Amino acid sequence: MNRVKYASPLLLENEYTLVTEYNVRLYDGDQKTSFEGGQLIITSHRILWGRPGAIETGQTCLALNLSLVVYIEEESPGTFSFSRSRKIILFLSENSNDQSNGPQYTSIYNFIKLSFREGYQHNVVDTLNHVLQQKAWEPKNVQRQVGPPSTSKIPPPIKLRTGIVGIERNLQEKQKKADESISVAFQDLNKLMTMAKDMVKLSQTISTKIKEKQGDITDDDTVKFKSYLLSLGIDDPVTRDSYKSNTQYYRGLAREICTALKEPIEKMGGMMGMTDVFCRVNRARGLELLSPEDTLNACKAMEALDLPLKLYQFNSGVMVLQLRTLDDDTVSDATAQLIKENESVNCEELGQFLGISIVLAKERLLSAEKAGKCCRDDSIEGLRFYPNLFLIDE
Amino acid sequence: MADVEVNWPWQYSFPPFFTLQPHPETRSKQVSAWKTLILEYCKKAKIYTLDVREASQWPLFNNAAINRKLDSSVIISILSELAKNGNAAALDKGRNRWDIYWHTLEEWASIIYSYISDSGLQNTVLTFYEISNGADTESQEFAGMPIEVLIKVLRLLENDQKCELILSNDMQGVKFF
Numbered sequence A: 001m002n003r004v005k006y007a008s009p010l011l012l013e014n015e016y017t018l019v020t021e022y023n024v025r026l027y028d029g030d031q032k033t034s035f036e037g038g039q040l041i042i043t044s045h046r047i048l049w050g051r052p053g054a055i056e057t058g059q060t061c062l063a064l065n066l067s068l069v070v071y072i073e074e075e076s077p078g079t080f081s082f083s084r085s086r087k088i089i090l091f092l093s094e095n096s097n098d099q100s101n102g103p104q105y106t107s108i109y110n111f112i113k114l115s116f117r118e119g120y121q122h123n124v125v126d127t128l129n130h131v132l133q134q135k136a137w138e139p140k141n142v143q144r145q146v147g148p149p150s151t152s153k154i155p156p157p158i159k160l161r162t163g164i165v166g167i168e169r170n171l172q173e174k175q176k177k178a179d180e181s182i183s184v185a186f187q188d189l190n191k192l193m194t195m196a197k198d199m200v201k202l203s204q205t206i207s208t209k210i211k212e213k214q215g216d217i218t219d220d221d222t223v224k225f226k227s228y229l230l231s232l233g234i235d236d237p238v239t240r241d242s243y244k245s246n247t248q249y250y251r252g253l254a255r256e257i258c259t260a261l262k263e264p265i266e267k268m269g270g271m272m273g274m275t276d277v278f279c280r281v282n283r284a285r286g287l288e289l290l291s292p293e294d295t296l297n298a299c300k301a302m303e304a305l306d307l308p309l310k311l312y313q314f315n316s317g318v319m320v321l322q323l324r325t326l327d328d329d330t331v332s333d334a335t336a337q338l339i340k341e342n343e344s345v346n347c348e349e350l351g352q353f354l355g356i357s358i359v360l361a362k363e364r365l366l367s368a369e370k371a372g373k374c375c376r377d378d379s380i381e382g383l384r385f386y387p388n389l390f391l392i393d394e
Numbered sequence B: 001m002a003d004v005e006v007n008w009p010w011q012y013s014f015p016p017f018f019t020l021q022p023h024p025e026t027r028s029k030q031v032s033a034w035k036t037l038i039l040e041y042c043k044k045a046k047i048y049t050l051d052v053r054e055a056s057q058w059p060l061f062n063n064a065a066i067n068r069k070l071d072s073s074v075i076i077s078i079l080s081e082l083a084k085n086g087n088a089a090a091l092d093k094g095r096n097r098w099d100i101y102w103h104t105l106e107e108w109a110s111i112i113y114s115y116i117s118d119s120g121l122q123n124t125v126l127t128f129y130e131i132s133n134g135a136d137t138e139s140q141e142f143a144g145m146p147i148e149v150l151i152k153v154l155r156l157l158e159n160d161q162k163c164e165l166i167l168s169n170d171m172q173g174v175k176f177f
Helices: A124-134 A139-146 A149-153 A163-212 A220-232 A246-267 A274-285 A292-305 A328-341 A347-354 A358-370 B024-045 B072-084 B105-118 B128-133 B147-159
Strands: A005-007 A017-028 A038-043 A046-050 A061-065 A069-075 A086-092 A111-116 A271-273 A309-313 A319-323 A374-379 A382-387 B049-051 B088-090 B097-100 B125-127 B163-167 B172-176
Touching (some): A069 A124, A328 A347, B105 B147, B128 B172, B147 B163
Antiparallel strands (some): A005 A061, A038 A046, A086 A111, A374 A382, B125 B172
8 A cells, every 4th residue: 555645636648547437445455444435547557546526626646656566366256245346456566766645654565455346337457457568657658659549548348247148258267267277287297297206316315425424424313314215215116107017017016015114014013004004105105106096906916926015904894914924823812912911901002002003903902802812891991802811711 | 689698700800701702712601601600699699580670780790899790681691591501581571580590490390309208298288388488498498489480390390290289279289299
């Protein structure tokens, strides 16, 4: 609002009036001002605003030089707004060193709004855009404008805004815009993908550099960073393009998942839920993400490949990736042993002991129960599991 | 019913005892432990009939020390198991009221008949009250047996031609042979 100045409504040299609208209110940014219900005139150089009748009688009015306007935007009315009020946002450039008087010296906003309480008769947006392109205030354009000023007075073609055709046209335009912005967004994504190789290379060089300097670095953060890079990164992710058939692709993928996850699974007690597997593999790949289906298919292929990991499905349908060395008996024995040490456990506690998810802990307890190695106590305090004294003590 | 001296088995203070176990082998051990405990308890407390709705409040099915309680549906299923061995019988369709036979009816029959023959009471007419509440039978195991249960036992003996029930209005009794 500090860009708006007091000025005389008299037209300058080469300035001509384009559009006049009534009942217009000015906003400083998002805030209403006391300048309301006035007359708005758009000229080739300025936007003038005056109290009703002020401009005709030549009294001082508010003026905004169009040279300060960066671009304009029409505020789209809410879907359920039935008022005729339309708003136009004018984004302004920084204030020039203009010392002349204005209604406000400072403003936190870099835009003002024009609110047309009654809507507008003429197509204000198009007119404004047109004027901004013409740049009549710039000296070089003056020459062109001098000749026939009447030609530029012709208002741009008025768009059909009413009726069903108008609505349809509006919708079409919106769709077109959305299409454009989507394709622009995907262009960016493609660029990102092409950049990805370089990024991977960069991370590799960093990790090798850190490896070289291993002796010198003791700083905790560096060690952490190094471990992130080394434990998570997959140097050359297996992609579908490099394989001829799906089976081969899944096999390659299975090998990759095994190398990436063997260590963490060993740390977690030999089992990892499929959701975790999916997340960790994709985090390790960074880009070239896998779909859940591909991950699952790759895990299914592990059994046949004699890999250190295999897919295991609990009776409830929950699937986990577990070490090949693990079988039902050893798992239930280990679970039973834990229960014995703690007298009794519930799913949450077992999950904490083993560092596994509660779902997984529950599955382990249920399978141990199924093997008769523990028994349940289902009370109002929740489900707990005890050593199976019924079978042991007799 | 409350104050009965029972040597509670170890299972009684083991919380999973009060949850029906899904694992078949575990469950059969659990149920058989329950069966033994119920018969033991009823024998000590001289309980011949029970109503599940009431019995679920007894200490038998309610261990206040560990705050566990056997669900009445589980009680019913265990009683049904007992019924298979002739140790219990449901009295109504909803299976809420039960006769508990800590001796099966056959066992009772032979116990009573051996008492009769031991005391030389054959060919004598005895009232039901004399058998279950008489001064002479006070020391016997079947003392305090409800008339309804006693009749069921005697019916068995009648089938074996060892006695004859007299069920006329003015006198209810039995004559042993």
